[in-house]
Structures are given as structure tokens and as C-alpha cells.
Amino acid sequence: MQNPTTTTLGYALSVTRWLQAPLYFGLVTAQGVYVYTFFKELWTLILICVSGHATETYVMLAVLKLVDVVMIANLLITAIVGISSVHLLQMFVDVHHTSHHARAWEIPGVACMHARPHPNG
Structure with missing residues (x-):
């Protein structure tokens, strides 16, 4: 059985990710x-090159x-993508049945691949 304080703290931290949603939309x-x-x-570069007014320095700086x-x-x-993959992983994978050690070291994209059933069995 889990400690109620730990459960409450974990839930509170999980819910606070929604406070960051406006930042992600930003x-x-x-x-x-x-x-x-x-x-x-790009359009400005094309117009200046086509008009014949582009110097080598201008083209180089525009490309840079x-x-x-x-x-x-x-x-x-x-x-x-990194932020959204972590949140999607938490939403669609039952993290309670995954060891803490495994969750702590997995790359989000790799963890998502492991979460899907293998097509061959």
C-alpha cells in the first residue's frame, strides 16, 4: 500500500502539467x-536574385x-515533440505497472515504441 502523502504529491505534480499547456501552445x-x-x-531572396540586384554577400547572409x-x-x-511524448506516454501507458527504474531511464520515443504491442506477437 502506498503512502497517502506520496500518492497526493504524485497526483498534484501530475495535474500541474496542465498549467504548462499555455506555454506549449505558445x-x-x-x-x-x-x-x-x-x-x-525566402521570397525576398528570390525576388532580389531574380531582379539581378543580389550581391554575393547578400545571398550568403540571406542563406545564413x-x-x-x-x-x-x-x-x-x-x-x-519531447514534451508532448512524455505527457502522451503518461496518459496512454499504465505507468503503475512499469518499474520506476525503467520509466526514469527510457527515452520518450523509445518508451512509446515499447508500449505498443509487437506486430509479430
Whole structure:
């Protein structure tokens, strides 16, 4: 039998993840802003190159700006997927029947793969 204090504390910590939901939606919104920024910068680069006004330095800096936007967007995707996979794992896998040691060291994506039944049996 579990200690009531431990159970209450665990439940309280589990419920507080919903306080972070607005932050996650903010990350998704920021991802949308970066997609818009990427296409705006790409379109500007294309227009300047087609018009013949692009210098080598301008093209290099514009491409570096595009790379920067993509790298930040990838970081946002990593954060969003990592956070959501942990919460989905907690929602869809019976964590009470998994050892604490196994839960503590599993990578969320790998843990999700282990949670599904194997197609061959």
C-alpha cells in the first residue's frame, strides 16, 4: 500500500502539467511565426536574385538567416515533440505497472515504441 502523502504529491505534480499547456501552445504559435518568417525571407531572396540586384554577400547572409530560422524551428519541434511524448506516454501507458527504474531511464520515443504491442506477437 502506498503512502497517502506520496500518492497526493504524485497526483498534484501530475495535474500541474496542465498549467504548462499555455506555454506549449505558445511554442506552437512561435513555430508558426518562424514558418512565416522563413517564407518571407525566402521570397525576398528570390525576388532580389531574380531582379539581378543580389550581391554575393547578400545571398550568403540571406542563406545564413534562413539556416538560422530553420535551426531555431527544429529546436522548437524537438521541445514540442519531447514534451508532448512524455505527457502522451503518461496518459496512454499504465505507468503503475512499469518499474520506476525503467520509466526514469527510457527515452520518450523509445518508451512509446515499447508500449505498443509487437506486430509479430
